[in-house]
Amino acid sequence: MVQSKRQTDILRLLESEGAIGIAELAARLGVSLETVRRDLKPLAGLGAVIKTHGEVGLPSSMGEAPFEKRMRENSAAKKTIAAHVAATIRDGDSIMLDTGTTTSFLARALIGHRRLTVVTNSSDIARTLATVNGNRVYMAGGELRSDNGAAFGSTAIDFVSRFSVTHAIVSAGGIDKDGVMDFDLDEADFARMALSRGQRRLVVCDHTKFGRQGLVRVCGFSGVTELATDYAPPYEISAALEASGAALTVAHK
Template identity: 35%
Template structure:
């Protein structure tokens, strides 16, 4: 079967089953896994699917995809962005890391930093940084969201308001072409807005797939971010807007110039 026939059928399978796998599609169509990976990459670049480990899922608009699936998205890009972000954080600094797989990658990149104070509302970040004995960890309490280990709500906001940290490292679920950071959970949005207010500098870590997604709740604008770490050049005139706002943009990994 030619690619012109495979791609619409792959989309139909994704719509009916919620997810497609490389191995399952290769067997179904009688082609190699490399061929299917190319098909899924083409559909992802067109914004029709989102790649996850071992396959792809439909892009979401009003609800996020599963946390474990998000962990498998663009792992190499997240690691490259995390290393670049960590290089901008000196030792002996106070840092807030919020909820998300990209901020978890930054936590791993900070494992060899010394004399850090890390505040987080992400239980996964706290567990990662336990391995750094030269890092003091404070968990901002609140209502535990079991799906991703995040702490959200009014209690979390009140806890964050007790601090003024040197750096905030945040992620988002989507970015629109106007430079607005978007999310799905209104409680998490309130927490993220508080994090930005309490930070001396704010770093956004977000891969280019976020420009292909939409979410209903606005966190902030890139104009409120000091540095944006991503893996591909920004769409449209957003690079010029960031320059006008004074927002530094660092392209990391394979997409770097």
């Protein structure tokens, strides 16, 4: 089959970012949903891509666990944000991290740090930073979810409520002018508690989360001291951040 330029662009996007929502793919390409569906149909027929529940990806990425797929999405941006935030953390600092792909990249960016005290509900983050460089890692208890290996619920929230840390850093499912959103009630509850335990209350997310409406509100911008991202957000979000007194950090490569 001879691919059109747009079909080639689709495959390149999927190779770099993993699975993408079909609506987001249409927006990235600047075409209608109908057009992108027409482009995808022959690719899917040949097995070059797999479509499922409004999402499309390469066969290799669609076979991954959900958390592994999300780690591939916008990974370059997340690594850039993680490297910038890691540079603001000193040896010996205390950090609370929720589960999320950007916070997992941050844990990897902190491997060179020493004597960190880390509190988290993420088994991925705990494994990354435990037993190296004199770190102390505290893992919240409770049943671990199969998709991301993280603990949630009242047991996890009660555990982290006992700590006070220098840096409380959480990810976000969405950011709009009213604040930080998530798609899962338990994750939102945990993130809200985590932010309340930090002197520095930092939200990390890439630009694709701007304007995304989550199901559950985590907090308004008054609940955070800083937002770290890879591109400046739209005006109404920037204005809301400034009005709340929260700082905006844009990480560059």
